[in-house]
Amino acid sequence: MLDAKHVQYEGVSFATHQDGDVMQISEEEMAVPQHQVYKTLVLTGNKTGPLVGMVPLDMHIDYKKLSSVSGNKKVGMVPLKDLVKTSGYEHGANNPVGIHARHNYPIYFANEAREAGTIIVSAGKIGRSVRLNAEDLAKLVGAKFADFATETEQ
Numbered sequence: 001m002l003d004a005k006h007v008q009y010e011g012v013s014f015a016t017h018q019d020g021d022v023m024q025i026s027e028e029e030m031a032v033p034q035h036q037v038y039k040t041l042v043l044t045g046n047k048t049g050p051l052v053g054m055v056p057l058d059m060h061i062d063y064k065k066l067s068s069v070s071g072n073k074k075v076g077m078v079p080l081k082d083l084v085k086t087s088g089y090e091h092g093a094n095n096p097v098g099i100h101a102r103h104n105y106p107i108y109f110a111n112e113a114r115e116a117g118t119i120i121v122s123a124g125k126i127g128r129s130v131r132l133n134a135e136d137l138a139k140l141v142g143a144k145f146a147d148f149a150t151e152t153e154q
Helices: 062-071 080-087 096-103 111-116 132-143
Strands: 009-013 016-019 022-025 037-047 051-056 058-062 076-079 107-108 120-127 128-134 144-146 147-149
Touching: 009 120, 037 062, 037 080, 037 096, 037 120, 051 058, 051 062, 051 080, 051 096, 051 111, 058 132, 062 076, 062 144, 080 096, 080 128, 096 107, 096 120, 096 132, 107 132, 111 120, 111 132, 111 144, 120 132, 128 132
Parallel strands: 051 107, 107 144
Antiparallel strands: 009 128, 016 022, 037 051, 037 076, 058 147, 120 128
16 A cells, blocks of 8 residues: 555564464564554544554553544543454554555544654554654544653553
8 A cells, every 4th residue: 555655665574472362562672662663553532433543662642632632532442352343453463554544544643753753653464564754654544643642651
């Protein structure tokens, strides 16, 4: 899809491991800072229904801020058991381009993505990602940048 829209990108691979019921990127083996890698999180809002929030691996979503930005009174994560039927992807493989093409859900990027310029997002398979310009990706998927990321608690 990126090729068809003439969006420049570079493929990136990460080592993975089984963590309970899901496969995860082995963060301790990553050759890039976690702040450059973005997780694509599928949520649901009480007014909008499904929506997508994208934040760096080392940050979380502030639900109150994302609720406000997205026009909801409340947002929460889609339950893991409902993720594939909601997004079309398994946990760890959610891809904003594919979700946009299949469902056209509202997508929000944390402001950190705009500040970073180049980010890494899932390519739709666990362990496979793409590095690309955040502005180009946001334009392709109709995403809005907003302030809703919060530091991960240690």
